[in-house]
Amino acid sequence: MNITKRSLCAFPMRFYSTVKNIAKYNTIQDIRNKYLAGTPLSMCTAHDFITATWVNKANCDLLLVGDSLAMTSLGYDSTITLSLNEFKYHVSSVCRAEGSSMVVVDMPFGTFESDMSKGLKNAIDIMKLHSKVTSVKVEVGLYSTDKYTMKYIEELCSRGIPVMAHIGLTPQKVHSLGGYKVQANKSLLQMQELFETAKQLQKIGCWSILIECVPHKMAQFMTSKLSIPTIGIGAGNGTSGQVLVISDLLGMQGESVPKFVKQTVNMADIATQGLKEYIANVEDRTFPEKGPHTFKVKDELWSEFLSSVNEK
Template structure:
């Protein structure tokens, strides 16, 4: 029996069961094969190919510029590196919002061409038709409410969402709509912890929080932020587990020095 066949793969059903058993779900982003291998080996339950690739991989200011083709490429790379985790890929801005048929075509392309296990899309009631079309075609959908970065120009800010009663009520309603439509899980981004707790308790599908307090059914962070590759981005919700920016720039500086003073390569490193 091969090692691979003994690994119990995480599925959408696994996440539902984890919520039922009150076991917290762990999720991180990955955008390439090497990172995906490490993140999977570290034991996360789910890997998100986030459209945050636009920021951390391509240097864009927002997530809006990334294309479906580029997201499929990143997802293909990640899928090749994963043995255990559930792999979820974002459908990028403009590929699903107003046209359910376009949403279906985008979702089908992502699933067929990348091998991802599910897609994630942002929004509530206003994208209900697109969610339905995807789910009816057998494509698992993860919802995303609260701060939805693809709508950043509509919001005009990355501040905490749903502090006001009206927006909070809409968010709860949207969460219930997404559950009824058949989403298998929901990301809740940058909303008050009390509201995230309320949403998590009012629906039967798992909630995965980012800046939404400890009472969500799971947590997600951007890998590059969590390992400290980024220096400039320090939101309140981020915990850095490493300072790779310092480690890597230090290693590069040492390499430059060693080459300049001809201490690399040495005799043992030469043929």
């Protein structure tokens, strides 16, 4: 069979055996390109299809399915209580939202601590939940003490699983930290060890590092010495980007938020007021209003119906 150069042009160029139209969303390289250009990165959490849709419509660079949903969405007292099955349900829901935000997913407490092979399997299972899941995020302590998690992260990276490390205040380790406290601000050793931890995480293959609740000078210094993006939360504006929990950012649970949060709107008040208005409209029978909120039936059909009922 002779195939001329002209006839080849009639077929689209492709590099795979099958072609499927896949919606465009940010990749790690896209994020790195923006980081190299010096443009601040935006990241926000989402816990379901609706919040993920909002994040995507706002064109946020990254979307984090964080285990913080244990408290913000499920009502638990801490992230530690969250089960993997519950978490997977939310990850799948978030990934159904359309948009360009790159999805990063937490490794919840208990998913890797007990056994290395189990931890690797759980990470692979999370990555396989949806094609939009691009990276996992792992909370890690100081390199000098949390040797197991450092090794776990290294194993993930060596297998081609992208890892965003999370240092500083790590909520999953809140008991060992003595509570929700600012980190690396009490001693020279703490500061040195946090900096060394960040360098080690870069060395073993992490593509980015999230820094939570550390002095802004410390976060800015570490960012300047690393060649991978840093995402800050409660770490000042010297990091490569910022992340906030969506319920804090939008005031979905009222005005009580951490010090480092700038609340852009109070959705709890807006929602409560909207519900009060709805209840009042129901009670005074102004809702539903005949016409705008109701459906019609033809008069002759209605008369026929009434006649049939009366005959019976």
